[in-house]
Amino acid sequence: MKRILLSALFVMAMLCRLQAQKVETHVTVHAGINALETLLTEEQKQSVTHLTVTGTLLDEDYAFLRGGLLEQLDTLDLRDAEIDTIPAGALGAMELYLVLPKMIECIRDYAFKGVCEVTGKAPFLGEYKNNPYYKPLMQASKGHPNLMNIEGDSYSAVYSQNGDTLYYLKPGEHLLNWGGDMEIRPGTQVIAPTAMRNEPFPVGMINLVLPESMEFIGNYALDITLLLPTSYISKNRYPHGGEYGCGSVICKAANPPKLDIFGNDFWVAWSYLYVPESCLEAYKAAPGWEHAIKIDTIENLLKKGQNIxxxxxxxxxxxxxxxxxxxxxxxxxxxxxxxxxxxxxxxxxxxxxxxxxxxxxxxxxxxxxxxxxxxxxxxxxxxxxxxxxx
Missing domain, CATH: 2.60.40.10 (Immunoglobulins)
Known part of the structure; x- marks a missing residue:
């Protein structure tokens, strides 16, 4: 009887130990000196769903994460990690919620898929050309001192708190399926580098409307992934200014905004451009803007709508x-x-x-x-x- 009781107590102790191991889902490690794989116990490797990393990550650490741990992770928190660049292909195609380092500067090509929470500056984004849906969705962290999230029917975006800089924009499903006017918020002065880089846009269905306040458009900010129209077109404030398969960009700024580097899929180069009549010649001579298929006035575009x-x-x-x-x-x-x-x-x-x-x-x-x-x-x-x- 005593042996049976001892055996039962032993089994209960083991079950309690296993249960305690299973509930260890949140783990914090300091990486960089030793490989990440050696910092986790075998039990943690089986149970962790929320991994917080301080220090830094080695190339072998990214390989370890891709090797299977990402399949069970819900969140990888790098908020306090000393990482300014996430390498190309670092985390593969596994869906993930990634809390970005406060000191992040750049996310390289195809670094990861999923949602990333921006805790510091909005990073420069590499290419995601072959599959735009692989590109991560960026969101500013709650209570971010410098950034805010904007949600609308046409798009979701990350803006500066004062609203003068657009850092990131993702088109909404309604805009992709039905088209319309995608109006950048009044007061926006800067579209930051890579803000819309490789996002999918059916340009033949959309009027891109830039406000009077626009002054500067950064590197690859409008270098998008072009989609062919898949449904009927529905415009709102402005008539559609292009032809079938061509986009239309309406820029209301009196002075042509300065353009930095743009790629082969620069939105303006696939579009008709409409600008204020008083500065038509300035746009025709401005670097980058002259690549538009056609440059005409906003006044003529509006007359086209009024005369039908x-x-x-x-x-x-x-x-x-x-x-x-x-x-x-x-x-x-x-x-x-x-x-x-x-x-x-x-x-x-x-x-x-x-x-x-x-x-x-x-x-x-x-x-x-x-x-x-x-x-x-x-x-x-x-x-x-x-x-x-x-």
């Missing part, structure tokens, strides 16, 4: 308002739409699309001659049909 006429006549009772532009039809819905079908004159289905926006744009080149029948189904169960000529 609605297809429907006065007083016609309809839930669809149609406006004809040079290359597109803009359909505005006065009640919630669900689906839009395009039909040929003999009733054949050409395309079908679920819609949730109150406005869509149909490129005229997508319509079938001699005319295309557009049938819209609304959330209230009603349907309306209009005929459009290419």
């Amino acid at each position: 006429q609605s297809i429907h006549g006065e007083g016609e009772n309809t839930s669809i308002s149609i406006t004809s532009m040079n290359e597109n039809y803009i359909l505005d819905f006065s009640k919630a739409p669900l689906q839009m079908d395009l039909l040929s004159t003999d009733g054949g289905l050409l395309s079908s699309q679920m819609i949730s926006s109150a406005k869509v744009t149909l490129p005229k080149k997508s319509l079938q001659k001699p005319l295309t029948i557009v049938c819209v189904r609304f959330a209230d169960g009603t349907n309306e049909t209009v005929k459009l000529i290419p």
